[in-house]
Amino acid sequence: MKVSVKVPATTANLGPGFDCLGLALPIYNEITVEETVMPGSGIEINIIEDTETYDILSIPKDENNIAYKAIELLYNFIGQSVSDIKITIKTNIPVARGLGSSASVIVGGLMAANKLLGNPADDAVLLSIASEVEGHPDNVTPAMFGGFCLASMEDDGSVVYSKISWPDDWKLTVIIPDYELDTMIARSVLPESIPVKDSAFNIRKCAMLVDSVYRHDSEMMKKCLKDKLHQPYRERLIKGFKELTEFLENKDDILGCVISGAGPSILVISEKNGFEKVENEVVNLFTELNVNCDIRTLNIENEGTKVI
Numbered sequence: 057m058k059v060s061v062k063v064p065a066t067t068a069n070l071g072p073g074f075d076c077l078g079l080a081l082p083i084y085n086e087i088t089v090e091e092t093v094m095p096g097s098g099i100e101i102n103i104i105e106d107t108e109t110y111d112i113l114s115i116p117k118d119e120n121n122i123a124y125k126a127i128e129l130l131y132n133f134i135g136q137s138v139s140d141i142k143i144t145i146k147t148n149i150p151v152a153r154g155l156g157s158s159a160s161v162i163v164g165g166l167m168a169a170n171k172l173l174g175n176p177a178d179d180a181v182l183l184s185i186a187s188e189v190e191g192h193p194d195n196v197t198p199a200m201f202g203g204f205c206l207a208s209m210e211d212d213g214s215v216v217y218s219k220i221s222w223p224d225d226w227k228l229t230v231i232i233p234d235y236e237l238d239t240m241i242a243r244s245v246l247p248e249s250i251p252v253k254d255s256a257f258n259i260r261k262c263a264m265l266v267d268s269v270y271r272h273d274s275e276m277m278k279k280c281l282k283d284k285l286h287q288p289y290r291e292r293l294i295k296g297f298k299e300l301t302e303f304l305e306n307k308d309d310i311l312g313c314v315i316s317g318a319g320p321s322i323l324v325i326s327e328k329n330g331f332e333k334v335e336n337e338v339v340n341l342f343t344e345l346n347v348n349c350d351i352r353t354l355n356i357e358n359e360g361t362k363v364i
């Protein structure tokens with residue numbers, strides 16, 4: 057027996073909501089988990105590249121694979137150990153680009169394995185395991201449930217989350233460069249502590265951001281996509297982020313521009329045809345900076361992981 061699921065990409069943080077806010081995007085990985093026919097055959101992990109654009113060689117095909125690690129924790133939860141299993145990951149989400157490719161394989165592996173086992177774990181358990189493997193809940197939560205999510209990992213490892221309706225006319229443009237950035241590196245440049253005034257800045261921006269989404273308030277949203285907790289430290293790793301932020305400042309119908317997750321992709325949020333009006337100039341800006349990138353304007357993905 058085998059189970060296949062389709063899991064969306066995600067963009068986390070949205071500026072001030074470090075490790076807490078995220079939303080799902082309609083780019084999908086497919087993960088299939090099956091019991092292998094021959095007992096004693098062990099673990100088999102296959103990676104299939106759906107688009108030829110992204111390097112998948114860095115994805116481990118042994119016990120270090122994160123989908124496998126998540127599945128192992130699920131088996132431990134039900135008091136069993138994994139023996140013979142085959143995991144197939146069909147990738148379409150760019151790897152190491154800040155678009156939740158790791159979250160998608162963790163969530164996909166877990167949800168497919170859970171179904172294969174007869175659904176012994178509920179969503180709360182799956183979300184907690186996924187967040188433990190990923191280290192934070194802001195990508196795995198929207199990968200599971202879709203939409204715009206707020207998520208908090210509690211001290212006991214459980215995750216509380218909430219999904220808030222995203223305005224239909226707020227478009228999401230992802231600028232995906234042709235180079236990778238390892239999340240571990242992007243986290244290693246963050247300081248151990250943050251000045252109280254910077255923390256206070258982020259608390260108020262994050263609170264107002266959630267309210268702007270809830271009330272569909274574009275004018276307030278424009279003031280909220282700002283951050284002093286991670287972006288100032290990561291900016292030097294993200295080619296073109298500073299220049300693009302300056303270029304988009306005060307442009308009509310552009311709500312803001314943030315690093316997507318840990319980068320290096322950049323997320324621009326706009327309304328009406330805000331991004332379309334400046335797209336050519338943005339392309340020129342990145343060309344002048346010698347950065348090749350793929351630019352995609354998308355709607356939010358509201359379904360989350362689906363069995364296919």
Ligand code: HSE
Nearest residue numbers: 068074075239317318
């Ligand atoms: N919140 C995470 C970070 C997202 O910014 O490091 C990346 O996985």
